[in-house]
Amino acid sequence: MVIVEKLNSPLKLNNLISDHQHGFRKNRSTVSQLVVIHDYIQSALDHGIPIDIILIDLLKAFDRISLRKLIYCLEVYGIKGTAKKLTLSILE
Template sequence: MERVIVEKINSHLELNNLISDHQHGFRKNRSTISQLVVIHDYIQSALDRGIPMDIILIYLLKARDRLPLRKLIHCLEVHGIKGKLKIGSQHT
């Protein structure tokens, strides 16, 4: 059931262009490895051109682990994800 819900939410976000193209985690045909490849290429390109660079890494926890449920539901509703899940339908 969780996989069905995730697929519905991801489909909604993709169809409505609510996910940045820079997002790699939890996306079809993308992963943390593909993100690392993009970052590596970006850094290598800058170094090849002699551009100085600082890197700041930020570890973000999963929203469901830290965000109160009411706020999470509100965020989902703001982005058009609300109501009852309709299994077998194209709508979330």
């Protein structure tokens, strides 16, 4: 939890985390996100509003990130030291 907080603090400070973000946030999870989506879809269907859903797999997204730009962004938003090293280790 310490690592998540070290990453989240600068992101919150710079208003980079949307209120719609559920992963890696306190008291939120992928399950809470699914509940929100389910309720939204159910409400729309109850009111006769058509729904389109687009699912995107971002698993390969990190293959396309410029490491130099990522390092720059991490530093600009105050993510340094161990938190920065751990974030970059994901790309190895």
